[in-house]
Amino acid sequence: MRLIKLVPDDTNIKFLKFRVPFYAVSVLLILASWAVVFTNGLNYGVDFAGGQEVRLTFEGQTEAPIPALREQVGQLGYGDPVIQRFGADNQVSIRVRLPAEAEGVPGAATEIGNQVIASIENSYDNVRQDGNDTVSGKVAGEFRSTALYALLAAMLAISLYIWVRFEWQFGVGALFALFHDVSLTLGMFALFQLEFSLQIIAAILAIIGYSLNDTIVVYDRIRENLKKYRKMPLPELLDLSVNETLARTVMTSLTLLLALIPLLFFGPASLFGLTAAITLGIFVGTYSSVYMAAPILIWLGVSSDSFVPQESVADAQDRKARGEV
Missing domain, CATH: 3.30.70.3400 (Alpha-Beta Plaits)
Structure with a gap:
């Protein structure tokens, strides 16, 4: 019995061909989301409003x-x-x-x-x-401040880890992708005035975790290919890396959506906001891993030499002494 493959093994989609218009749309969505947040405000639940x-x-x-x-x-x-x-x-x-x-x-x-x-x-x-x-509203305000600090700390800690694990450009790319995902989620809650409570903070942290997981998989493949294909132009290498991880990305997203969509439409009203946030997060997290986290590496100066160990002065002199130069 042959297994069904939603994504063929030899996909060759030119994701980065349209990276500029996609980035422009994403930046506009981020700005629009924050404009709605500041204009409409968030519909705070009892946890945050008293x-x-x-x-x-x-x-x-x-x-x-x-x-x-x-x-x-x-x-x-x-x-x-x-x-x-x-x-x-x-x-x-x-x-x-x-x-x-x-x-x-x-x-x-x-x-x-x-x-x-x-x-x-x-x-x-x-x-x-x-x-x-x-x-009191004062206690509720403290809850809001603590929740905000938790989100910021999570995003900064993740970016620092990626910086140490890869290169600083990768940390910046991951941070921008996470900022994109959180901004669009907040924009949805401000636009539709869904109740914003501690449940939604938990949902946003889950979105950050999912988006990070997907981004790290893509980044790890990019790093491997940078070592393997030294002469390949970076846009082609990024397309190759995204295509190689596409099957994993699609299957992970669809598996989560199979559980979330029935809960979104038939679940209890008390879980609607939580489910809606995570469902949106699956889409924007997958999108940001492909169209936010990967293309930004080009503009941040990542090259084929980024993961090649630099030769020290002592090693160069030793190689010269052996006549290998």
């Missing part, structure tokens, strides 16, 4: 009914709640976003928490209230 937190214990049950609670609280009109276990299996923390009209009104936030508690007590017996507190 809200009301209610802590409850379901004393009559061994485990809190989190899926049912998420649906029930979501029907109260305060957006998608953030519900997590808090301590034992029958203890939960429920956070809802405060509406704009409740800000600055004494007692409004507590009243919203009481509505959440009353709704749950009407549906479940033996529910104990453990807390009804307001999550």
Whole structure:
């Protein structure tokens, strides 16, 4: 039985032939994404915008009914709640976003928490209230700052690793590709006003990891071919390297999409933002590895001598003494 090959072994696609227009489009998309972010802003969830937190214990049950609670609280009109276990299996923390009209009104936030508690007590017996507190905007701001620092630290650490592992040009190329992927993801959330929460930070970190993995595979093949084909023009060598890794790239992306697309259309609403971010990240991460990370090496001055060990002065003198010059 013959195996089905989505990508033939002898592909010879001239990816870098259109590197200039593709780069121009990518730069425009990055600028447009940040323009939308600064114009529309991000639709921060409870984690980043503050809200009301209610802590409850379901004393009559061994485990809190989190899926049912998420649906029930979501029907109260305060957006998608953030519900997590808090301590034992029958203890939960429920956070809802405060509406704009409740800000600055004494007692409004507590009243919203009481509505959440009353709704749950009407549906479940033996529910104990453990807390009804307001999550301040200051705390939410600290969450935003910490999340931003985590993203920046991840991108810089990755670039530093690639710099040490390959050459500094490769580190710059990987950093630009990652910046492209993160920018387009943020632009999508700002454009469609999808809720931006800690889940999305996790999704962006996953996108960075996937894009990096794909980029390193391409870079490793480029490095091997630079040593093997010393006289080949760099654009042709980059095309060769991308084509040689194309089958792996396509199969990896399709495998992930087979799991993500059903979850995107038929999964729970609470996971829609996370799934949408990673799905977009698969596309832009694959694209950036081919059209961002590889072509930039030409403009950064990578040549066929980049990975050839440089002869020291002592080695040159020794070779000259042996009459090999």
